Amino acid sequence: MIGHRLRVRLYDDRLDLFLGGSYLMTRPRGRPKSATEHGYVVDYRHVIHSLRRKPMALLQLTYRDQLFPREAYRLMFERLLEAMSERDACRKMVELLSMAHERACEAELADLLAQDLDEGRLPDIAALRTRFSPDPAALPEVVVELGPLTDYDALLLGEAA
Structure with a gap:
């Protein structure tokens, strides 16, 4: 989100985040545990x-x-x-x-x-x-068939296939 303007609506228990008018997410709001400790989320x-x-x-x-x-x-x-x-x-x-x-x-x-x-x-x-x-058995097998290079030459020359 670098370079974008993020809008945050603060509530007592959460933060609602918006990018422009689009809702992105809700994050819990951290509260300090004591006067000396920060509340991190x-x-x-x-x-x-x-x-x-x-x-x-x-x-x-x-x-x-x-x-x-x-x-x-x-x-x-x-x-x-x-x-x-x-x-x-x-x-x-x-x-x-x-x-x-x-x-x-x-x-x-x-x-x-x-x-x-x-x-x-x-x-x-x-x-x-x-x-x-x-699981290697769950991975799909991808087969790529390359066309002949003459087809690309025909495209560059503007010829119909």
């Missing part, structure tokens, strides 16, 4: 691409707890920080969030993470990637 899908470039930023994010879409993600990040270096924990967590976004498996992945937490395991990224990858 963050959707991880909006920042995941930036985090992929700099995963260590996850460690010091002011709104990190609001970033996680479900409780299992937050708890898994804490477990990762306990089990490995901060750098590796941040990379692994950003990879999990990215997978949830790109493969549209947020809820199912959260269930698997909760299961791993209960069993005291760390997530296996390679196994999760395989599990949530598209």
Whole structure:
């Protein structure tokens, strides 16, 4: 939406967003928890691409707890920080969030993470990637037939085919 004028209607509990006269979406409105804490409403899908470039930023994010879409993600990040270096924990967590976004498996992945937490395991990224990858049998087979180059020559010369 860069370069466009976005109109926002403020309500007590939500923000309604408009582009010109067209309604775009409604977002929940953040409220401060106390006089010293801000109220953030963050959707991880909006920042995941930036985090992929700099995963260590996850460690010091002011709104990190609001970033996680479900409780299992937050708890898994804490477990990762306990089990490995901060750098590796941040990379692994950003990879999990990215997978949830790109493969549209947020809820199912959260269930698997909760299961791993209960069993005291760390997530296996390679196994999760395989599990949530598209089924090759479900992908359509695309066959492209190219026409002879003489047809293009005829078009350029203005000849009828």
